[in-house]
Amino acid sequence: MDQGAGQKRRSGVKPAVAAVAGSLIGIAVIIVVAVTVVLPFVGEQDLIPVEGHLFSYNVNDGIRLQESETYYLIEEANRTAEFEDAMSRMRPGTALTLYTAGGPTNDDGEKTMYAYGVTARDTVLLETEAGLKAANAPTRHLIFFLCLLAFITLVNAFYWGVTAYAEKKRADAAESFMSGQMPTAGVRREAETGMRHRVLATAANEEYQLCFRRVKSVTELVVNGRVYDEKKGFMSRFPHALFAVVDGHRIEAGMDLGPTGNRTYYILFDGQQIYRTFGYRRR
Numbered sequence: 496m497d498q499g500a501g502q503k504r505r506s507g508v509k510p511a512v513a514a515v516a517g518s519l520i521g522i523a524v525i526i527v528v529a530v531t532v533v534l535p536f537v538g539e540q541d542l543i544p545v546e547g548h549l550f551s552y553n554v555n556d557g558i559r560l561q562e563s564e565t566y567y568l569i570e571e572a573n574r575t576a577e578f579e580d581a582m583s584r585m586r587p588g589t590a591l592t593l594y595t596a597g598g599p600t601n602d603d604g605e606k607t608m609y610a611y612g613v614t615a616r617d618t619v620l621l622e623t624e625a626g627l628k629a630a631n632a633p634t635r636h637l638i639f640f641l642c643l644l645a646f647i648t649l650v651n652a653f654y655w656g657v658t659a660y661a662e663k664k665r666a667d668a669a670e671s672f673m674s675g676q677m678p679t680a681g682v683r684r685e686a687e688t689g690m691r692h693r694v695l696a697t698a699a700n701e702e703y704q705l706c707f708r709r710v711k712s713v714t715e716l717v718v719n720g721r722v723y724d725e726k727k728g729f730m731s732r733f734p735h736a737l738f739a740v741v742d743g744h745r746i747e748a749g750m751d752l753g754p755t756g757n758r759t760y761y762i763l764f765d766g767q768q769i770y771r772t773f774g775y776r777r778r
Contacts, residue, residue, distance in 0.1 A: 512655075512659050514651070514652075514655035515652050515655045515656045515659065518648050518649070518651045518652030518655065519652055521648045522645055522648050522649060522652070525641050525644055525645045525648065526645070528641060529638060529641045529642075529645075536631055536634055537596050537611070537627055537630045537631055538627070539623065539627070541596045542594040542595065542596055542611060542612065542623060542627075543594070543595050543596065544592055544593070544594055544595075545560070545563075545567075545592070545593045545594075545595050546590070546591070546592050546593075547560030547561060547562040547563060547590075547591060547593075548560060548561045548562065548587075548588050548589065548590055548591065549561070549585055549586075549587050549588060549589045549591055549615075550587060551587065552582045552583075552585070554574065554579070556568075557569050557609075557610065558582075558591070558593065558610055558613070560591065560593075561587075561588070565608055566608070567593055567595055567608050567609060567610035568598070568607060568608065568609050568610070569609070569610055569613075569621070570609065570611070570626065570629040570630055571629075572628075572629035572632065573611075573621055573625060573626055573629050578613075578620055578621060581615070581618075581620050582620070585615060589615055589616070590615070590616055591613065591614065591615055592612075592613075592614040593610040593612065593613055594610065594611050594612030594613075594623050594626070595608055595609065595610050595611070596608075596609060596611060596630075597609075598630075609626075609630065610626070611623055611626030611627055611629075611630055612626050657733060658733055658734065658752070661730065661733035661734045661735060662733075662734040662751060662752050664734075664735075665734045665735050665736045665749060665751060666751075668736055668738075669736050669747055669749075672736075672738045672745065672747060673745060673747075673766055677738065679723070679724065679738055679739055679740045680723070680724070681723070681740075682721045682722070682723060683721075683722045683723060683724070683725065684721070684722050685720065685721055685722070686706075686715065686717045686720050686721060686722050687710070690710060692708050692709060692710045693708060693709045694706060694707075694708050695707045695708055695709060695714070695748075695750065695760040695772075696748055696760040696761060696762050696770045696771070696772055697762075697770065698762050698764070698769045698770040703718060703719060703741065703744075703746075703764075704717075704718070704719050704720070705717070705718055705746060705748065705762055705764070705769075705770075706718075707737065707748035707749070707760060707762060709731070712727060712728060712729075712731060713725055713726065713727045713731065714726045714731045714735070714737065714750075715737070716737035716738070716739055716746070716748045718739055718741050718746060719741075723737075723738075723739030723741070723746075724737035724738055724739055725737065733750075734749070734750055734751050734752055734758075735749055735750060736748070736749030736750075736751075737749060744764060744765055745763075745764075745765055745766065746762070746763070746764055746765075747762070747763040748760075748761065748762045748763070749761060759771055759772065760772050
């Protein structure tokens with residue numbers, strides 16, 4: 496295989512490296528967003544007690560006290576039937592203690608105020624624990640989604656990192672083989688027939704029948720019905736190459752990354768590419 500061909504085949508590493516870099520950037524963005532989301536998380540320490548006397552209450556405007564023009568909204572999840580019934584029976588002028596905190600900013604640039612706890616005299620109408628749970632539910636859901644997205648992105652980065660590493664090892668082994676620096680084992684065994692397998696690449700001439708195939712979790716290089724090289728296990732799903740020297744001819748078959756990072760299967764005979772495909776046939 497000439498040097499130019501080797502450089503061309505190595506170019507498949509670049510998309511994998513770019514995918515890893517993109518995944519890591521994605522994780523960084525997710526972390527920044529998650530931290531930004533967590534900061535406005537409402538806690539007990541954020542609640543401010545406000546005492547006053549009931550002026551009015553309705554579902555849309557919330558609670559208004561006689562001592563203030565501010566309306567304190569109630570989260571929808573906290574507007575239970577019991578709470579609504581108690582507020583509807585309550586007479587104006589009833590002493591209330593509200594545990595409040597600011598919510599989203601409205602169109603006028605003012606903080607929307609919420610009551611996350613309500614006590615009428617000695618009767619608790621809305622516990623702060625329930626109020627905070629309702630207030631923070633959307634944030635919890637978003638954080639869960641961001642964690643799931645970060646996990647998926649991390650798995651993607653790991654996959655492409657292993658892929659790039661495997662592709663580099665494959666390319667290095669191919670160069671060593673073609674330069675005569677890698678010894679081969681010769682015939683390992685007769686290739687089994689009649690079993691389910693996948694043909695990844697195949698080629699033939701008058702003297703040699705070449706087959707690169709996968710049998711269960713093992714990839715095999717078969718020449719004239721004999722297995723010359725094989726790769727077992729999980730890593731056979733990543734870029735790799737198998738080699739054989741038959742009658743002085745150097746044969747390489749494997750799976751590498753194309754210029755855009757896609758998987759391709761190939762066979763080289765004395766450095767010349769005689770087969771390349773972008774998939775496999777079931778048999």
